[in-house]
Amino acid sequence: MAKKAWRFLIQMVILIAIYQIGNVTAWFLHLPIPGNVIGIILLFVLLWLGVIKIEQIEWATGWLLKHLGFFFIPISVGLMTLGNMFVSNGLAFLAILLVSAFIGLLFAGKTTQIVIMKNDKEKVNYHDHAL
Amino acid sequence: MITLFSILITISAYYFSRYLGKKYSSPLTNPVFLSTIIIIFLLVISHISFNEYRPANTIMTFLLGPATVALAVPIYKNRELFAKYIGAASIGIIIGILTTVTSAILLAKVLQLPNIFILGLTVKSVTVPVATEIGKIIHGNTSLIAAYVIITGMIGAMFGSKVLNLFKIDHPFARGLAIGTIAHGIGTAEAVKEGEVQGAVAGAAMGIAAVLTSCIIPYIIKYIL
Numbered sequence: 001m002a003k004k005a006w007r008f009l010i011q012m013v014i015l016i017a018i019y020q021i022g023n024v025t026a027w028f029l030h031l032p033i034p035g036n037v038i039g040i041i042l043l044f045v046l047l048w049l050g051v052i053k054i055e056q057i058e059w060a061t062g063w064l065l066k067h068l069g070f071f072f073i074p075i076s077v078g079l080m081t082l083g084n085m086f087v088s089n090g091l092a093f094l095a096i097l098l099v100s101a102f103i104g105l106l107f108a109g110k111t112t113q114i115v116i117m118k119n120d121k122e123k124v125n126y127h128d129h130a131l
Numbered sequence: 132m133i134t135l136f137s138i139l140i141t142i143s144a145y146y147f148s149r150y151l152g153k154k155y156s157s158p159l160t161n162p163v164f165l166s167t168i169i170i171i172f173l174l175v176i177s178h179i180s181f182n183e184y185r186p187a188n189t190i191m192t193f194l195l196g197p198a199t200v201a202l203a204v205p206i207y208k209n210r211e212l213f214a215k216y217i218g219a220a221s222i223g224i225i226i227g228i229l230t231t232v233t234s235a236i237l238l239a240k241v242l243q244l245p246n247i248f249i250l251g252l253t254v255k256s257v258t259v260p261v262a263t264e265i266g267k268i269i270h271g272n273t274s275l276i277a278a279y280v281i282i283t284g285m286i287g288a289m290f291g292s293k294v295l296n297l298f299k300i301d302h303p304f305a306r307g308l309a310i311g312t313i314a315h316g317i318g319t320a321e322a323v324k325e326g327e328v329q330g331a332v333a334g335a336a337m338g339i340a341a342v343l344t345s346c347i348i349p350y351i352i353k354y355i356l
Contacts, residue, residue: 012194012197015197015200015201016196016197018197018200019196019197019199019200020196022200023196033342033345033346033349034261034264034265034268034345035196035264036196036199036200036260036261036264037261037264037341037342037345039196039199039200039203040199040200040202040203040206040338040341040342041203041342042200042203043200043201043203043204043207044203044206044207047203047204047207048207048210054204054207054208057201057204058204060197060201061201061204062204064194064197064198064201065198065201065202065204065205065334067198068198068201068316069145069161069162069163069316069317069320070145070162070191071191071192071194071195071198071259071260072163072259072277072281072316072317073141073144073145073162073163073166073167073170073191074141074184074187074188074191074192075188075192075259075263075277075281076163076166076167076277076278076281077141077167077170077171077174077181077184077188078181078188078273078274078277078278079167079171079274079277079278079281080171080174080175080181081181081274082274082275082278085275089244089248092239092242092244093248093279093282094282095238095242096235096238096239096242096244096252097235097255097279097282097283097286098286099234099235099238100231100232100234100235100238100252100255101231101256101283101286101287101290101313101314102290102294103230103231103234104227104228104230104231104232104234104256104309104312104313105227105231105287105291105294105295105309105310105313105314106230106294106298106300106309107226107227107230107231108223108224108226108227108230108231108308108309108312108313109223109227109295109298109300109305109306109308109309110298110300110305111219111222111223111226111227112216112219112220112222112223112302112304112305112308112309113300113301113302113305115216115218115219115222115223116216116219116302116304116305117302119216119218119219
């Protein structure tokens with residue numbers, strides 16, 4: 001039990017360290033990219049190079065991603081400070097967010113699907129030709 | 132004392148919403164959405180301001196940084212699927228970000244909203260921790276940005292699959308990509324329910340969209356306003 005807790009803690013410390021390295025890198029190089037994004041890229045590269053094995057961090061990452069929603073809640077509670085603004089501009093905000101989300105979904109989805117179809121078709125044709 | 136109370140109601144509201152969401156699956160029982168409403172209600176009736184809630188906020192969001200870094204894992208796990216469709220995925224994510232941000236800004240300008248409101252719209256589709264970080268870089272209002280992002284996530288979770296059905300977007304990869312790109316984590320939670328491929332692609336697309344947006348927006352922000 002204590003050994004398990006210890007392992008979980010170590011995995012967590014690894015993730016916190018990568019996150020902090022990301023922060024320091026962004027600050028040190030004056031990058032306009034947030035430290036947490038550099039952290040994502042760094043962890044991906046470390047996994048890719050095999051420096052970190054997925055099993056070595058999967059317990060902590062699985063737990064964090066399962067409860068990712070939780071960490072947004074205290075931030076969302078900050079909405080309560082914007083009450084007045086929403087009373088005066090709420091409908092405009094909602095209209096903008098609804099319409100732009102639908103447009104984005106349509107274009108992202110349709111473009112991806114068209115390119116995939118085209119790719120798959122070309123591969124099939126090539127295959128037929130080879131036969 | 133207030134901090135302890137705040138942490139207690141936040142965790143309770145989260146577990147209650149998760150329980151309810153498992154029992155009655157509906158966009159209205161989304162844990163982030165429902166917990167937020169419950170907590171704001173409890174804080175208002177106990178006369179606690181957000182400033183008094185803030186220390187609890189700082190404690191509870193300590194792990195948000197490492198949790199964001201953890202997004203590298205679904206991206207890594209699905210790297211082969213992405214490698215196969217890399218062209219389609221890159222074009223899809225970039226077109227998705229550009230169309231949703233451009234349409235939002237144009238609409239805001241037509242409705243004559245002040246610049247401070249327009250600024251935040253540029254990151255409305257990016258997962259919260261990254262959006263608030265970009266927000267600091269472009270000097271936006273963090274609470275406002277979080278509001279845009281969370282409401283956008285809710286819209287994607289509630290209507291995303293319906294919009295995709297309407298326009299006959301039925302390829303699982305394309306569906307997951309669209310939802311992850313536009314509606315980040317809250318949308319991804321819905322995509323997971325639709326299917327394994329959709330969920331995995333949505334999670335990875337959310338991470339990639341976050342990286343792309345944070346690389347593009349701070350550089351072009353001065354040309355937008």
